[in-house]
Amino acid sequence: MNNFELLAELLLPDIDKKPEYYENLYPARNLPEGARVTRIAPSPTGYLHLGTLFAALVNRITATSTNGVFYTRIEDTDKKREIEGGIEDIIDGLDRFGISIDEGFVSGNEQKGEYGPYQQSYRGEIYQTYVKELIRQGLAYPCFCTSNELEAVRKEQEANKIRTGYHGKWAKHRDITYEEAKALIEQGKSFVVRLKSPGNEENKIVFDDAIKGKIEMPENDEDFVLLKSDGIPTYHFAHAVDDHLMRTTHVLRGDEWISSVPKHIQLFKILGFKPPKYGHISPIMKLDNGAKRKISKRKDPEAAVHFFAEQGYDSECVIDYLMTIAASDFEDWRRCSPDASYKSFKFNLKKMSVSGALFDEVKLIDVSKNRVSKLSSGELYEKITAWAKEFDKDFYSILTKNPQYSKAVFAIDRDGVAKPRKDIAKFSEAKDYFSYLFEELYVPCFQLPENINSYDAKAFLEKYKTVYSADDDRQEWFNKIKTIAPMLNFAAETKEYKANPDAFKGHAGDLSTVLRMAITGRRNTPDLCSIMQVLGKDECIKRIDNVIISL
C-alpha cells in the first residue's frame, strides 16, 4: 500500500465499501425528458421561516411544472444547533401551506422514497466511503490544526493583508505523511479531513445560474473541511454526495450560497459527479429603520411562518403572495384564473427577480382580501372556526354554538352577491368585524350622528318601529325609511337633497345611519337590511328600544 492508501486505512478503518456500491444502490432516476428533480434541504435549527417556505415553493413548482420530483432532506449535521421538534415543524409546516412532498420526509416522522435515508445523520457511512476514496487517491488529507492554531493563522494573514483561509502554503498538513499522521493519532489528537484543492485563485470558473444568469468567480483553492472531527460531513460535502446520489437535477437555494459554488463545482468534478444546475434565490428583505436587510428570524415576527397562522392569514393567500414575488407575471395570470391552483401557473425560473424583494404585508392583505372575498359562507365558516379553535378558544365556542347562525352571519353580503365585500384579510379580524352579530360580543354604543339631533333620531326610530317588518327585502326595507324621511323634513332621495341642501335637514341615508348605529353600534357596516334579518325581529326591536330610551 502506498502512503495515501495507508492514510485512508488509518483514518477510516471501519469503512469497507467503495463508492460503486452506492452508485449501484441509487441508480439514475427513470423520469421523462426534461423532468426536474428538486429538493429542499432544511436544517432543524429553528422553526419554518419565510425564506425556507419561499424556497420550497420555488422548488415545488419547478418540479411540478416539469413532471419531476420534489423531495425533502434533513440536513442535521450540526448537532449543536439543532432544536427539538425542528423537523416536525418544518415538514408539517410545508404541508399546512399546501406544499406537497413527493419523497423524503413527508411528515415529521415518516419518510418515503428509494434514495434514502433522507436525513444526513443517518448517512455517515456513505460520506465516509467517499472521503476514504478521496484520501486513497491523495485528494483529501487529515488536518490536525486546533481552532486556536487556525485563529492564529487567520490573524497573521489579516495583519499581512493576505486573503484569509486554509490554502496554499498556509495549508499546514497538506502533505502530511502516513507516519506523521499515525504519530499524531497515537498522541490522541483529533483531526478533520480536508480537500486537497487543485484550484488556483488566478483561474476563473464560469457557471450559468438558472435565476441570475452567467456568473464568473475565482476558482476555489481553499482546502476546506469535508469531514468534521466527529466524522460528520460539512454542508459542502454532504451537498455534493447527497445531491448526486439522490439524483437532484436542480439545486434551487438561497443566494447566500452563491459564494460557495466554486467549492461545490470543484467537489462534483473531483468526485466524478455531474454538477446539478444551480439557481440562487434572492432573499426576502425587510425594511428596518430605512435600511433594507434580509428578513431575520430573530428580529421579525413575520419571518417565522407561525406568524401567518396566528394572524389567521389563509395559507393559500400567503402562497399566492409569495408567488407574486417569485413571478412578476403571476398576478396577471391570477386575474385570468381566479380559481385555479397556483400549481397550474406556468413558472419560469429565468423570470425570477434577481434582487431581493421587500416583504410587503400591505400587499399580502390585498391578495388575501381578494381571495377571502371569494369564499362562500360555508368555506369561511370552516376556515375561521379552524383558526379560532387554535388561536381564539372563546371565539371558537361562540361560533360553534350555533353553526347555522354563524354561517348566516358570514353569508351577509357574500353568498350569491356579485361583488362581495373585501373587508377581511385575516381571520383574526373576524371577531371584531362580526362582533355586533353575536350577543356574547355585542356591546351597545349608540352615538348620535353629528348632523342629526336627538329629537329627530328618536322620532325616526319610533316611527320606524311601527312599520318595520323582518320580512322586508332590501328594496322594501329602504322604502320604509324613505317614506318616513319627509315627515321629519329629510329628503327621501339623496339627489333631491344635494340639489337643494338648505331645504332639508338631511336625507334618507342619514336616517339609515341612525338605524345602523342603533342596531350595530357602528357607522359603517355591510348591508343593514341583511344584518337585521340575521339578527331577527326581537333582537332588532330590543336594540332600537334601548336607544330610544337613552335619547
Next chain:
RNA sequence: GGCCCGGUGGUCAAGAGGCCUAAGACACCGCCCUUUCACGGCGGUAACACGAGUUCGAAUCUCGUCCGGGUCACCA
C-alpha cells in the same frame, strides 16, 4: 477589506438599442356610483442612482463612481 450579485415611482415590477411622452399591480389622493362603508368605474401624484463613453439614437451596451445586499467557520 477581498470576492460575488444588484440598483426603474413609497412597495412589487414590465422593459432584451428606436414601439418609452417608461406598462401594470399595491398604497395614497380626487371624482362617479351608493342606505353607511366596502366593492366597482374613471382620473391623478409619483421612477430609469450619478458621471463618462459607444451609437444617428441608451432605462437597455461599456467603463468609472456612489449606494444596497450576500459571503469570507470543524454553521447551514
